[in-house]
Amino acid sequence: MFRRQFLQQAGVFAGGLILNSSPIKGFAEGSGPISVGVIGCGDRGKGIMSILLQMPELFTIKAVCDVLDFRLAEARKMGAFTEFTEYRRLLDNKNISAVVIAVPLNLHYAVAIDALAAGKHVYLEKTMTYDIPQALDLVAKARMHSGQVLQVGHQYRYSPLYFRVKEMIEKNYLGKVTQIDCRWDRNGSWRRPVPDPSLERKINWRMYKEYSGGLAAELLSHQIDFINWAFNTHPDEVMATGGIDFYKDGRETYDNVQAVLRYQQTGMVGNFGATCANAHEGYVFKIKGTKGMVSLLVNEGVFYPEPETKKALTTVDGVTGATKIEWNKDGGIPIVNEKLKDGTWYAFQDFFQSISKNRLPASNVFTGVTTACCVHLANQALYGHAVVKWSPDYNFL
DSSP states (O other): OHHHHHHHTOSOOOOHHHHOOSOOOOSSTTSOSEEEEEEOOSHHHHHHHHHHTTOTTTEEEEEEEOSSHHHHHHHHTTOOOEEESSHHHHHTOTTOOEEEEOSOGGGHHHHHHHHHHTTOEEEEESSSOSSHHHHHHHHHHHHTTTTSOEEEEOGGGGOHHHHHHHHHHHTTSSOSEEEEEEEEOOBSOOOOOOSSGGGHHHHSGGGSTTTOOHHIIIIIHHHHHHHHHHHTOOOSEEEEEEEOOSOOSSOOSOSEEEEEEEETTTTEEEEEEEESBOOSSOEEEEEEESSEEEEEOSSOEEEEEOHHHHHHHHOOOTTTTTOOOOOOTTSOEESOOSOOOOHHHHHHHHHHHHHHHTOOOSSBHHHHHHHHHHHHHHHHHHHHTSOEEOOGGGOOO
């Protein structure tokens, strides 16, 4: 029975939006694409712009904004857009319907609040806010603008691969999950060149606590968010340790971190770590259950069944005898075989649909607040050398 059910569900059940690689028509028939302003033209802002430029039927970039002239010059190479150095002037433009906010983390809240007040739909990069008070208040403000979409940039919620894994968890293919092992490692300082010393904090804002949530916010938040989503949960307590263990260059945020999130309600321990001093493993995401383990990369995933599960899967009966399970050389089953697009592409498909149908996106202010609280708690534990607890005040789902 397990084999039959597994084979019947072997396709990707992510829904038409996720699997449809052709542009979505609609919005308002004949009205043309949604006009967008991009606030923040750093690496992530330009990365989003490159995706939007691949979706001309859905979005048109009308304007860009950045406080750094050389960032605007870089954006200028991608197309002819109206340029601003003050984001409120961009928000005053009545011809812009939606904005992408890709500014330093400490500015997410203020820019998002102003964008909602200006009547714009908002795509807000992760992590949603710098801290918990901002996250809670942004939920309240978003509720006052229910006719506007606020989507948070946790794009793994839109990947066909990650949708499939969520479904596998829901259908109990992994059994009882107790351990989650995540890493996002690199071997590099994460430091950007600075043309003028006075621009150090504006360019290398990730290095400074005043502006940044460090590795927990910039990298590990994606994996933390997926666990919240896949298991409909949140941690009950958070422990963490780390330090500036390699790059003694004046930075304040740690270059080596390890957080342990205890999900008491679901009986799981989540290990989330990152280092800037070794890139061998890179991105690691393992979800371990009594029936099997899922091992994920950004766009690839393999299911490794436990011995009893493997026995059930290799048992052939009259119904499934003609159906083949594909195994890799390590004894695992690839979760998806199709070539996937960048997760941001799928996320902006949903942003378009959410605006056109006036519905809540999959990654929204209510899911975003949960992950923002997790990240802030992880940093409180990390820098405060304490075990911190979840509060019922953070529950919105």
